[in-house]
Each structure stands twice: as structure tokens, then as C-alpha cells.
Amino acid sequence: MITAIRNYFIFLLRCARIAFVGDWRYYAWMGTLTVFCILGLNAYAKQFANGLVVTGMSDQVSWGVYIANFTFLVGVAAAAVMMVIPVYIYDNEELHDLVIFGELLAVAAILMCLAFVTVDLGRPDRFWHLIPGLGQLNFPASMLSWDVIVLNGYLLLNVHICGYLLYSRYHGRKPARWFYIPFVFIAIFWAISIHTVTAFLYVGLGGRPFWNSAIIGPRFLASAFTAGPALIILALQVIRRVTKYNISDKALLTLRSIVQVSMIINVFLLVCEIFTEFYSGGLHVVSSKYLYLGFHGYHALVPWIWTAITFNLTAMVLLVLPVSRSLRWLNLTCMLCITGIWIEKGMGLVIPGFIPTPLGEMAEYSPSLNEALVCFGIWAFGLLCYTIFLRMAVPILQGNISKANEGEFLRTAAQQEVREPLS
């Protein structure tokens, strides 16, 4: 027992050490991210001291770009399943070894989600009121309490799966199926649930006709399964470039077909939504009019949404054409998907739900500089986490860090790891 704990401790120590070791590119990247993190921390400290008045939010538009990013990132986290399903249900060989990169991305995305909801709280010091047993979690009535549970559960599931697989690889032994396969299948359903619950957060509000539509849930999933795998395609290519980890083009193209189908469904659902809104008219349509066309001289969101629609449609055309089989075009397409969907779900879904207010007042929103700095800080924090996870995972998967060379590590702790190549 004590040996087991000691072994695990050495494993963690080696993982922690390797995170601080790399070539100049690694230091430059991590240094830049750290600078952004600290700028974000500073902006958040200002917000904490002065209140949310330093954001662009108001009583009229009471959620802004924090919740928008949160919504987008829940989707990214959920999209990890789009790699898990082909591997564990359809036994796809190409993606098999890459699943872990998707799951690590999910972990980083959930950490960012938690950060985004925390910075949105007016009283973060009272977060403990949410802890079941200690506080007063309003479960099951409040969808936000569901979100607290499913997000933290998803985080634990993925940390367990990734951690266990990596630790087994470190020991050079085959992972015990019973100890992770059931969790993989739970995580598949759980991933769908995190994004559905996040959609229900909006859908369940009868007083906000723009959100009160059953199609929001399916749209969330379709857009998540577009933007998530698109992000993974880009991430895998970065991994392939900066490490010696072998990732086949075929794996990227498998992900491309997922993005392709999801984007087509996403655009179809958008068409369904727009038709229902505009053809039937009525009260429901005011927010949509404001979003797509502008309303009574207010049109802050119009350029945003048309950019998103242009990006999404261009991406869909590119995905359908064979040209996106070439990686250069595929990368462009992925960028379009990610940007388009980020706008669509953020500025295009969260903000217009508040405009006009339930009393018909028009008030616009745009994020303040301080708010933007906090967002950049959290994104930098997420990228920092993901980079560290990969920095640990890649050498373990390649066998460069393993139980076999542990003795060497213990003998010459300092020099050994410094010499370890960034592979």
C-alpha cells in the first residue's frame, strides 16, 4: 500500500517536473500564456473589488460574454465524445490512441467553464452555498444546480479515465478494462447531458421567448459537435508538429467527416429556427429581428451574426467539397467553424435573449475592456492547462517517461529531465 502511494507520488512528481521543461518555443508559449493569465487575474481583481459594474452588463442585459464563453466551452468539452464514440463503439483504429487528447481537451475546457461561471458571480465568496450538504443546492428544481453537478461529474470522469490510462501506460501494463470501460460509457452519456443541461438553462425560461424553444438543445449539440472536433483537428496537428508523436492524416480525416455531418445538421437546424421565427411572426420574433436585421435603430449584433452565418455556410460548403481533404483547406475550414460557432452561441444566442427586456425596453450590450481581459485570461489559463496536460501525456504515451526509467530519474532528478527531449 505504502509502495503504491509512493509510486503514485513519484509519478505525479515526474509529471509536474516535465511541465517545467522544454525548448525555447515551449518557454515562449508558456510565458506568453502566463502573462495573459496574470493580466486576466489583475482584471478580475478589479472586478472583485469594484463589482460587476466594470463589465458591460446591466440589469437589462444581465449575462454577457462570460456566460457566452461558458456555453461555448461546455460544447467543446462535450465534443470529446465524438472521438470516444468511434473508438469504443465502432472500434475505429485510427482514433484509438488519440482519444486521450480529446479527453484532456475536455478537462481543460471544463476548467475554463468553471472559471467563467465563477467570474460571473456577484458573490464568489459564497460559492459554498452551492455545495450539497454544506449549502442549499436547489436540486432538482434549478437547472443551474443540475449544471453544477453534471459539470463537476464530467470533470471527475475525464480526470479518472485520462489519469488511469496514463498511469497504466507509465507502468507499461494493460489497463484493467473494468476500471475504465464502464466510465467511458458513462462519460459518453454524461457528455450529452452536460450540453443538454446547459441548453435547458436557457430553454426553461418561459419569460424569454427567444430561448424558450425546444430546438435550442439539439442546436447546441450539433454546434458543439462541429466546433469541438474542429478544435481537436487543429490541436492534433500542433501536437504532431511540436512532438514526435505520430498522428495519421486518416485520423484527421475521420474527424473531418464528423465536423462535416455536424455542420450540415447545425445549419439545417438554424434554417428551421429562422423559418419558424420569421414566417409565423408574433411576439417571439422581436429578439430575432433585433439579432438578424436590427430593430428600431438598434443593430449592434447584426454584423456579428452575419459574420457567423457567412463563416458557417462557407465552412459547410468547404466541408462538403473534396477540397477540404487537403490539410491546408481543412485547417481554414476548422477556423471558420470555431469562430462562426463561437459567435453564434455567444453573441448570437445569449445576448439577444435579453433584448428587448421583458418590458420591451431596448438596451444593447458590448463587453468592456476589463471583461475582455478576464476572458482572455481564462482562455490563456485553459490553453496553459491543456499544454501542461499534453506535455505530461505525450512522453508517457511514447514511453519516454515510464516506470522502467524511474530509477534514473530518482538518481539524477535535476539533470535527467532537463535533458529529456520535447518529444
Place this chain on the structure above:
Amino acid sequence: MSQDPSHKENIPALDADGLSRRSFLRTSAVFTTGLAAIAAGLAPLRNLKDFTSMEQFVQKYYKELTPEDMEKVLKRIENEVEKQYGIRPHVRDLKPMDGVEYVYCLNLSRCIGCRKCVHACVAENNQSRNPEIQYIRVLKMTNGSFDMEKAEHDYDPAMVPEKGHFYMPVQCQQCHNPPCVKVCPVHATWQETDGITVIDYDWCIGCRYCEAACPYWARRFNFAKPSIPKERLNPNMAYLGNRPRKQGVMEKCHFCIQRTRAGRYPACVEVCPAGTRKFGNILDPNSEVSYILKNKRVFIQLKEELGTSPRFFYYFDV
């Protein structure tokens, strides 16, 4: 990395020590810089004053407070208010009365849009003057239309009422099925037996989900630390009512709990010069509101189709 790996095996122990000392120094330099940067980043927190206290941080949920706990809490609030405003307030925890359910009736034929109710409410309920928080929003509507999207919110003529218009004040509708209560993740807002939906300002985490859920735009958030001039502070306070709020929490109309649970009318009812506003106990068949609901022919519950079932009725003189 700068060294040739083949050279590694030949490093004598002494050299290895030197290497780790160098790397130790380098690492500590990086860490020190990092910590200094983080400390500099957190510097704005030095401006935090009266954000919270240990007593408040560990305070239990309202419904779990024993009478002794509550006594201490009320003392703490009185001390805090006295420290901040130099006035010793009288803070009470007023409970709902048995056999009472409050209902509000508002006569749309009479309202002249003078907004006296708005200002009386601000004065009574210690709302922040900067930034400005108001519980009542008066809509200027065009005769013949009940479409709130065409209403004017910031009308400012020399004289009211204006020809061709009627006025509709909106505040918390004290719903039977309040969406705000349902969505709150921490039970910080709930409906009391007398029909008033209240907020525990010491429990709210400030997520603003209730504000998004309210179909009447009745809730207000303290985006900044509220400020009230000392001489304007109303010292007659209730825990669930008009005691001064903190930065980062939600507030809204609570039918002037500090007055109504002590047998008085809400401030807006008292101040209205046109007799527009009627308030009372619907469980008492002889109350004014019972009479109105029995005898007036047309009522409107705003957004009735949402099923929120407000305790706030708009009626006409017919």
C-alpha cells in the same frame, strides 16, 4: 539541453551538484518573479472594504437560523449599518401573519404617470442612489394598445398625464408560481406564506439567473457597492426587506415587508396622489382588494399565458 548528451555519463558528482544548484537558482528566480507578478496582479484587492466579515461568511441559511442566531445576525447588521452610516437602525425579522395573503390592485384608469411611487419606494427601501436602483418602472403606453414593446420608458414631459396615453407601473408581481424562485440554485429567494417572494441578501451568490427568469423585469442587481446619503437612510428596517444591501446581490420589491407586516400600507400605495394603488389581504372578504376583485369587470394579470399567476392585478374603472 545545451550540453551534449554523450557527455552526461561522465559528469562527476561535484559537477552534477553545481548543475542542480544553478538550475535551483534559475528555478527560484522564475518562481519569485512569478509570485511577484501574481501579487501585483492582485493589487486591486487592497481597495476591498467591508466586502464581508467572518460572521457573515459563515452565517447559516435564513430558514436554519434559530431565534438566538437571528438575534445575533440582527445585531451584526445594526452594527454594520451604524458603522457605515452613523445611524443606529432598528432591524427586525418580521414573520408573515397567519390568515394573510397580500394582493395588489392597480387602477390603470387612474394612474397619471407622475412616478411619485418610484421615488417613495427608493426612499422607503434604501435603494442605492448611485448607481440608481428602482423597483418600479412606469411605462407610458399609447391609448388603444397594450403592446409593451411600443411603450416609452424614459418619458419626461413638463406635465403628466399626456393626452392619448395611459400609464402602467410595473414592479414585482409576487407570482403564485414564481420562475425566479424555481431557478435560484441556492434557495436564496422563496415565497412566504403571505405571498411575498423574498430574498436573503446574505445568501444570494449573485448569479443573476433569477433576473433572466423573471418575465416582468422586476429584479435588480447590485453591480456596484450601493450608496445612500446618510441623511436619506430609512432606519426602520427588516431583514428580508429594506436593510442596506451589499455589492453583488439581487434585490426587488417585497411589498414593503417592514411596513406591511407591521400593519401599514406599502410606501407606493401611501404616496399615490391619484388613488391608483390598492393593497390588502385577499383572505379577508371585507378588504378593499377583495371588493375590487369581486366587483370590477376587467382585470389583467400581466403575461397571464406564462402561468406565473401574479398577485398583482391591473384593472379599469368599469
